[in-house]
Amino acid sequence: MKPPVFEYHRPGSVAEALDVLAQTGHDGKVLAGGQSLVPLLNMRLAAPAHLVDVNWLGELDQVPCDAGGVRVGALARHARVEHDPGAAEAVPLLGQAIGDIAHTTVRNRGTVVGSLVHADPAAELPAVLVLLGGTMELASAGNRPRRVAAADFFVGPLESALRPGELATAAHFPRPPAGSGSAWVELARRHGDYAVCGVGVLVALDQGLRVSSARAALISVGPVPVPVDLTDALAGQPHDAADWAAAGRLAAAAVDPEDDIHASAAYRRHLAGVLTARAARSAAAAAASRLEASA
Amino acid sequence: MKVTVTVNGQERSAEVEPRLLLVHLLREKLRLTGTHVGCDTTSCGACTVLLDGTPVKSCTMFAVQAEGREVTTVEGLAAAGTLHPIQEGFKEEHGLQCGFCTPGMLLASKALLEENPDPTEEEIRWALSGNLCRCTGYQNIVNAVQWTARKLQSDSAATGAS
Numbered sequence: 001m002k003p004p005v006f007e008y009h010r011p012g013s014v015a016e017a018l019d020v021l022a023q024t025g026h027d028g029k030v031l032a033g034g035q036s037l038v039p040l041l042n043m044r045l046a047a048p049a050h051l052v053d054v055n056w057l058g059e060l061d062q063v064p065c066d067a068g069g070v071r072v073g074a075l076a077r078h079a080r081v082e083h084d085p086g087a088a089e090a091v092p093l094l095g096q097a098i099g100d101i102a103h104t105t106v107r108n109r110g111t112v113v114g115s116l117v118h119a120d121p122a123a124e125l126p127a128v129l130v131l132l133g134g135t136m137e138l139a140s141a142g143n144r145p146r147r148v149a150a151a152d153f154f155v156g157p158l159e160s161a162l163r164p165g166e167l168a169t170a171a172h173f174p175r176p177p178a179g180s181g182s183a184w185v186e187l188a189r190r191h192g193d194y195a196v197c198g199v200g201v202l203v204a205l206d207q208g209l210r211v212s213s214a215r216a217a218l219i220s221v222g223p224v225p226v227p228v229d230l231t232d233a234l235a236g237q238p239h240d241a242a243d244w245a246a247a248g249r250l251a252a253a254a255v256d257p258e259d260d261i262h263a264s265a266a267y268r269r270h271l272a273g274v275l276t277a278r279a280a281r282s283a284a285a286a287a288a289s290r291l292e293a294s295a
Numbered sequence: 296m297k298v299t300v301t302v303n304g305q306e307r308s309a310e311v312e313p314r315l316l317l318v319h320l321l322r323e324k325l326r327l328t329g330t331h332v333g334c335d336t337t338s339c340g341a342c343t344v345l346l347d348g349t350p351v352k353s354c355t356m357f358a359v360q361a362e363g364r365e366v367t368t369v370e371g372l373a374a375a376g377t378l379h380p381i382q383e384g385f386k387e388e389h390g391l392q393c394g395f396c397t398p399g400m401l402l403a404s405k406a407l408l409e410e411n412p413d414p415t416e417e418e419i420r421w422a423l424s425g426n427l428c429r430c431t432g433y434q435n436i437v438n439a440v441q442w443t444a445r446k447l448q449s450d451s452a453a454t455g456a457s
Binding site: 004010031041051053191 | 314319
């Protein structure tokens, strides 16, 4: 048998799930899509005494979109969010980044909130949440739900601010301001592998189609997503002829990657610059076409 | 604990440990060894089955999570001794050599063609990008899916005309 022994819980409601998580504390682990957790169990890198399976809680399988953005419930799977027309309209970066998560079969099962809670430094969605200034909604038995800003949620590699006994019930991805566009660019050794480096960029244009602000969030170049303000390199420049390389230099200077078996720190830093420049150019083009379409 | 799953249209029950993976329920309890198990880490796609029609990797799902659901394995493709068109396609276009990846390839391809009956070569390659083959270099697999798409389209045109 591959995975270690655990006690399996199948709560029928969120309240029941919170009760089980409160009782099991440090020994309890939430099972959602399982696309990161079950491999860890199969390799016996994790051995929680209790698994709380939230796959039966249809109330968490919701992706409501409104003027404020997209609220992704804990059971919404990547594939659903990737193809949700409302989410694509409100926060295009979500679908752009989800397309680079593993393969379609994994995206059929894995969940957006699960990926956020897993807090892998090579995962796309933590950077998306950081870039957009999103929040996590965390519930626990006997307490009011608390909201944690993305900037405070990701603490370290595979470590988030989620406390024992808590269930992340949703993530809120705010709608970027009108006149902005986004892009996601990453490089992996093979498609679907973890990114050697990846970056999301959000560019806002003014009415004259000049850059008013720009920022990036990078993955696989630090313990948590690295936000970088690119505004100084790009502000006031035309959407189709800005100094993208200067934006790339800002990003390369802001990251502090480490050598590992996949790539040297120097190569990752080089990628941070090149990919940020590419993503900034694409994001500005997307912003211009959105502005022109709405004009 | 007891789990009841509809496998290839037939309701099957077994007494399992919660940690039993779905692929091991299929192979070891139900003796449906057509579903292969490769990496146990969602990487290779050999264990791909359809869960309520959607491809999932049965090595990263527990059997108890399939309670009340419908699972389709490679054994459920051929009906009454007649190959499913996707199986016919793999045979005609030599879409396999050793056969280890084939069950997963067949099910991922079947799901693709149900969603997109006329995929481009690129769409086929994306849809199968979570399924690794170490023999064919993928070209014949892509050919097999294209062969099947043409066959299904001409079959449905013939049905429509009659």
